[in-house]
Amino acid sequence: MDYKEFLETVTQNLRHALGESCRIDVCPLQKNNGVTLDGIRLYQNGQLFVPTIYLNAYFDAYKNHAMNIEEILSDILGLYQNAMPPSRLSPEFMSDFDSLKSRVMYRLIHTESNQELLKEVPSIRFLDLSVVFFLYIEENAVGQLTTPIRKEHLRQWKIGVSDLWKLARVNTPTAYPPVIQNMSETLNDLHNLHADTSNTIVSTEINRTTIGEPDETECETTPPIYILTNSSGLYGAGCMLYPTVLEDLSDRLNQDLLILPSSIHEVLILPADTPIGLRELQMMISTINHTEVLPEDRLSNQIYFYRREDGMIDILPEELFATVSTSYEQ
Numbered sequence: 145m146d147y148k149e150f151l152e153t154v155t156q157n158l159r160h161a162l163g164e165s166c167r168i169d170v171c172p173l174q175k176n177n178g179v180t181l182d183g184i185r186l187y188q189n190g191q192l193f194v195p196t197i198y199l200n201a202y203f204d205a206y207k208n209h210a211m212n213i214e215e216i217l218s219d220i221l222g223l224y225q226n227a228m229p230p231s232r233l234s235p236e237f238m239s240d241f242d243s244l245k246s247r248v249m250y251r252l253i254h255t256e257s258n259q260e261l262l263k264e265v266p267s268i269r270f271l272d273l274s275v276v277f278f279l280y281i282e283e284n285a286v287g288q289l290t291t292p293i294r295k296e297h298l299r300q301w302k303i304g305v306s307d308l309w310k311l312a313r314v315n316t317p318t319a320y321p322p323v324i325q326n327m328s329e330t331l332n333d334l335h336n337l338h339a340d341t342s343n344t345i346v347s348t349e350i351n352r353t354t355i356g357e358p359d360e361t362e363c364e365t366t367p368p369i370y371i372l373t374n375s376s377g378l379y380g381a382g383c384m385l386y387p388t389v390l391e392d393l394s395d396r397l398n399q400d401l402l403i404l405p406s407s408i409h410e411v412l413i414l415p416a417d418t419p420i421g422l423r424e425l426q427m428m429i430s431t432i433n434h435t436e437v438l439p440e441d442r443l444s445n446q447i448y449f450y451r452r453e454d455g456m457i458d459i460l461p462e463e464l465f466a467t468v469s470t471s472y473e474q
Contacts, residue, residue, distance in 0.1 A: 150203050151182065157217050162186065170199070176408060177257040179440035186224050195289070197223055241301040247279045248293070249319060250312040251379035252408065254444050265294050266305045270385070271459050272444055277308045280319060288376065313385075320374035322383040324393065327369040327412070367418040368397075373410035380410045381443055384457065394452040403448035403457070406432050407441045422447065422460070 145153065155168055162168075167187040172180045173196065183196040197220055205211040211219070238244070255262065255274045268275040281289040293308065370393065373380030383389055384403060393413065394401050400416035404425060414420065425447055433442045447460040 145206075147203055150206060151199065153213060154184070154199065154202075154216065154220070157213070158184075158186065158220065161217065161221060162188070173198075174261060175440040176253055176261075177440055177442055178260065179438075181440075184220070195224060238297070239300065241303065244279060245311050246315060247281070248277060248308055248311040249280050249290075249316045250275050250277050250309070250382055250385075252276075252382045252385070252443065254442065257442070265292055266298055266308060268305060268309060271448070271457070272446055275309070275312075275382075275385070277312055280315075288378065313387075316382065317386045320376055320378075320380070320383075322386050322389045323373050323375055323380070324389075324413075325371050327371055367414060367420055370413040371406075371410055372413055377409060379408055381405060381408050384411055384448075390450045390457070391452075391455055394450060400452050401450040402460070403450060404429050405443040405446065405448070407437045408443045409441060411443075416449070 151170055155170055159166065159168055165188065169185045169187070170182060171185075173183045174180055181198045181200050183198050185194050185196055187194055202211065202216045202220070206213070206216060252270070252273050253261075253276055255269065255272055258274065262274060262276075265276050267277075277293040278290045279293060281291065283289070298304065298308075372383050372389070374383050390401060390403075390413075397415045402414045402416055402418065402425065404412040404414070406412050406429070414425075418425075426445075429445055429447065433445060448457050449460040450457050
């Protein structure tokens with residue numbers, strides 16, 4: 145069975161299971177970084193918001209004999225039933241902006257890789273990245289229900305991008321508080337995590353515990369690497385824009401910081417005097433992006449530099465490479 149036949153089989157079986165009153169749409173949907181996935185949406189009773197369930201991973205599972213059609217259909221129906229939004233989400237829900245203000249959040253994406261998306265959504269440039277906005281609806285057994293804020297919404301609400309930013313910069317750290325963990329602790333978490341997730345369609349993130357101070361007992365010869373994300377583990381790279389997060393870590397380490405954007409979900413942070421050479425760090429980012437991170441989850445190949453003196457973040461310029469690591473590279 146090829147992919148087209150797979151889509152038709154899934155659609156026909158779902159229509160049989162849910163009845164003709166259920167409208168089933170299968171369409172390509174643009175994800176982050178221009179990645180396109182096929183999503184299925186099941187509409188009943190004139191619903192405005194319905195979950196999108198992506199089929200590409202299911203087809204991979206089918207090809208690899210990890211799931212048969214019956215298991216796939218059962219999984220999709222289970223996700224659909226568990227992820228249904230509350231009935232209060234009527235068309236009027238999106239029209240009253242005053243009631244939505246506390247739901248306005250932001251995330252970071254790569255600007256150049258998302259040119260088509262950025263034509264449709266309000267955004268704010270930040271270095272080689274863009275801040276984009278979404279509405280948080282709720283969290284259920286399947287995950288978070290969110291919806292992107294588009295330019296048409298701004299016209300409907302009669303507001304500007306700056307209004308979104310004023311709300312999102314306050315709401316996002318509250319709804320998604322920052323989490324910092326030493327990478328060695330995370331590796332221990334991964335080692336102790338009991339899971340064979342090779343057949344999992346819907347991924348889950350590890351719950352990390354916020355640390356108060358850097359690990360003083362860490363071996364001095366091992367440069368510390370910290371992971372910065374948020375409490376949900378989703379779109380946590382935006383935490384580097386949270387007020388005082390980098391400032392606090394920089395003060396604890398008593399120096400400037402290097403920031404490696406390992407994905408849209410998290411960034412790696414090192415003290416600027418790390419003995420790891422910058423070429424090695426660039427290779428680390430490139431390797432992570434091309435071997436460990438899904439194309440739609442990639443953020444940037446740049447190294448960012450946080451200056452403790454003025455609290456600014458910049459792309460690390462070529463002339464600063466030697467300045468940062470001269471003492472350690474012979």
